[in-house]
Amino acid sequence: LPMAFRDVNARRHIGLQQLSALALAGRTLLGPMKSCKFIVDESTNQSTLICSAVRLIESLDLTSAAGQLLNETIQAQNREFRTGMSTLLFLIGAWSNAVLECLQQNVPVSAIVSVMSEGLNSCCERVQCLQISIHDVNKELCSSSVRPNALKSKTCQIGCDSLLNPHIFLYVQKDISAPEEVIPVNPCSHQEDCSNFNKRPLSSLASFGSIASLVKPVGDRSTSWISGSGVIASSCNKQKLTHSRYFSTSRKCHFSSQQGSFRGYLSGPSADPCECYGFGHLAMALSHGNQTSVKLLQSIVAYQRERAECSGSSQFNIAGIVTCCLLGLPESYSCVTPGFVTLVSPEQTTVIKYFEDKPLRILLMDGDLTEQYRHLGFNRPRNVRTILEHPSLPEGRADLWLSSTLDILISFEVNLVLVKGNVCENLMERCIANSILVIGSVTRDVLCAFGEVTSAQPVTYLTQLNTSCVGSGAQVGLWKACDGRAMDLGELVPVRIEVRGIPLLTAVLTTTVASKMQLIEDQFWTLAYRLHHALHDKKVFLGGGAVELLCLSHIQMLAKQPLQPSNKNAVREFHNPGLAASATEYTSVVLQALASGWKQYLSVVMCNTAEVASELEACTSVDHHLKKAAECGSPSAYILKAFRRGDLLRGGSSPFADHGEGLKVYDNVTAKTEAWRRALDLVLLVLQTDAEIITGPKRNQLVNSHVSSEFMFL
């Protein structure tokens, strides 16, 4: 009897309950203000800080089938986009709960599946009107930011540091009071601005700039309209953080570092941020508050733009970025360095010092540099015996390989060897003695970048070497931090390898807290990929909850007219014709379930950002927006307007509501809609599952275990 079989589908679906329980752990990871979690390994007592759904899922026990599928889904989103995993995890939980409720109300499974799937499809089409092309966004961001970066970051700073840095504050005030452009605005929206403005308690410190922009809502019915919104007002009491300041990775804890990098290494390329064809502002708008990464990315963008102008290559190339993590330096030392920065052993520093400022001949190897190494697919013969006829040879075989290898390197005058895999320890020593720098574990992308500019061709064996394989023009030096000091971090030394014109940048990430290293690296890559995907999509969504809000209002509309002919047809065509009646009958219940996912999403984001005191208050605020959107007639126009004003997702009723931080937030289009789709797919996949079939050895354990009554055996 080799198969066990378990019925999972009761009214209380086990799989969905598992999903909802697992997803609950990720609630605080949602939104721009995340709370991190400490993951403690009980066996080693080591702890790491995690701040993303991927890392959370990696550290959870997921042996159940639903858990496995959840893991697979999150990993797939991570591989594809590197962003949207927290949204995905959250919606999986929210929709699982909503579907469970539908089951409680006796809604047939096929109706849930078809209506939810159609509903999501319809929403994804509807929210297309909140997409803005990259070109328009850039134009808008650059034109609207009057002294954009300086202003933004400093207005932020007032909120936190004004008491500490009065002089900075004064500086800002002066800065802002410089004459602003005044742009005529649409009278109605102008009025609204004024009324809003009057309602607010004006602190004497607040200053505002009227920002106008031309908005073309894509695919929307309303014609282009001009909004004069985005009043920049900064007041001292705007930050209402309830999170521990140690654990929050939001703006607050990054200010010192940001300031540092401003003055330091970075200030070069990114100091004049407004010639922004390089997407620096876009990076800021996509960052959702992660300042260190923004700075790094902005300077990467600036470097790559410079290069692109010379060579005409693409403007943002994510393959040309590597990271190097330095533990032991304060976070303010994070910076971007052209070329390749990596860590080497202290013994090699002598070679590096010897090489300083000399052009080097470089060799690239795409395997290991050891005697035993053979290319992949080579099968070592097992049955060959070597016999020695003259037993008086002085040298051993290993030495023979070492010296011949070294001979080859010396005869081709190679100074620098970059190896994809491992390097033989003995060879490394001999190379140091002969002033050859050998660096192992170099990724393929880095090898390719060096190959491209030095015309070196990667080889697998040194015997393949001929003169055309060796490149030239590489330079090596110790990596120096922004204050010009060479770093000595004890065991390993950062070294920088560069070639003129190399399309490679290293983001050097520093921190003194070991458990934060991974987190910082993750955050950097998340932002880098957000920019990459935004440019790839050629469009972005309005952020800050605008898209979710429109989905909600769209569903409200669909639910009110469940028997609308077009809607009915859509359901009928898709599903079994006979089942269409059932689908329409339950439409509004199921649509509400779909909507509840986004509603919870919005309210949890608001709770996490501490804009509201409770989830109830958040829900009220969302309802308030929905009502106003419905009254407005064109929900998308209302949402667009609210977005311009920057008062989406800020507890409208809160007296401290800070309208118009001036920071516009955008989201990735594909990553977001794909996260929705993946979340719903998983929930529906689990929903439609009615049985687990367990095969293999585990089944025999089940026969004898105490849970055997839950199973049937074939």
Added chain:
Amino acid sequence: MSRLEAKKPPLFISEPLTKDTVSQSLTLLNKILKSCYGPAGRLKQLHNGVGGYVCTTSQSSAIFSRLSVSHPVLRVLTASIQNHISRFSDCGLFTAILCCSMIENFKSLNIATCTVVKISKHLLSLCMDYLKSEACGCRVSVDFSSLETLLCLVRSVLRSKPACMLNKPEVDHLTVLILKAFLFTVPCHVETNAVLGKCVIVPVKGRRVVDSTVLPGLLIETPEIQLAKPLTVKRSCSNMIKMALFCVSMSGDLFSAEEGTITVHHGISLEKSELNHLLNVGKQLVNDEVGLVVCQKVIHPTLKQYLEENNIMAVDRAGLSLMEPLSRMTGSKPIASVHLLSPSCYGSLKDVRIQSFASKCFMHLIPNDAVVCSLILCNRNETAWDELKHACETAEHVLQLTIKEPLALLGGGCTETHLASYIRHKSCSLPTSGFKDLDCSRTQYQLVADGFCRSLESVACSLNHDDGEILTDMVYGHCWFVTSGFSSVSNWSDLVSKCGCGINGNTENLNWRLLQGQFGSAIIQGCPKESSGKVADFLTLDCFAAKCSGLQVALETASLILDLSYVIEDQN
């Protein structure tokens, strides 16, 4: 010291079907399979229970390949279903459910097995004759000059696999792609015996389904190729690319002598001599003006470097599955030894390009006339992709079977109910001489026929999973679904809109009756008519050949199992 153990006597089980464990297992298996059936079928998670890969599926091929049953009776059943699946890909669940239902229905009849078998074989032949006759009311002929019926066939296959997680636009997109891929494989110039080409599925997991696409020719994944490098291929005089295809490893390792040892003098390197030999092969390839070398396995980096220095593109690790289509497409004969290189082995190609798709990089080999194509298949996650791959293969197979026999059967349960109606009608009108031939009484005949029809109808009933009602009409014998909660309503015509296959609308009074629970009541059935409705855009259609075979396999397997009187198990 060796110990001898006495042999255990074989286990002898008589009348296996009367045993509780067997009938329970059969019922359970039937329940599992029924719950999987159709577009609204429930899915099964197949896994090892300790955190391994979870396969979520409702397809018979996936379930039967992983399911291991121990009882000989069940093994007979699964073996014959798997055999059917390997030949036809489609209608596996239909066959299995029909077979289980027949066993259950016939077992409870209390009629001698041989009589049941004889009568049911007669009924099967009635069915088969009807299905093959022009008068058959549940089949449509497939017109290859228009796409509509073909699209319906493919769409029906895709829609019946809910674990693929496709929405309507995605189903439409893939339906067109699969048909396009199939049309690529049909040769343009038909000689006496035309052979269909091949569609190779290239996996791209993690992407949206709508990113899937079809390309003529073959794709070989090549991670090392840099996009920046311009592609230079040496072409022969007729502007074609000469190609050599190796199915032997060129990695430079030694021939794998299985036993014994080779003794070598110190200072002699077998590796080096092997590499030198490979380089000689390379030299000959250069002399023969070959432009592209494809190797199933690995090419030694040194040889690769040599070839590339001589402007020959070298692609390795093409994999076994590509060899047959590669050889077919280019006309090259796979070279099985590096010691014998005959110029007649070379093939030719029209063009070679680099295609990058998602994060993968492919070498795209474009032939002169494409009977081979690649379907780049995307789906968001692993388990849904696997399911989709099976579904696409099934759809391709269905099209291949249909081009041989351009007929299709109405799906959505309509063929089953229609056949049942036909058999009910026929069984009333069998002349007395027929009973004599079958060696049975009229009552026996009626009972078996009723069991046969109920088995067919129970397959149609399995399409419904949300406890609603299933009806059949007395005019066309089609199958109609009604949602739950309305069973008290007397007038069915208010609740139904279209029959299961979609060919009949609720336009006239069709005199519906409930399919389930009509035991005992004799149904007087007229001969079901052929539907007057024209072949609409959204018909559910099934593969004719697969369903006919399924019907036969189900009945023959059921007869075999019913006829089992002893199981003798060797316990050693």
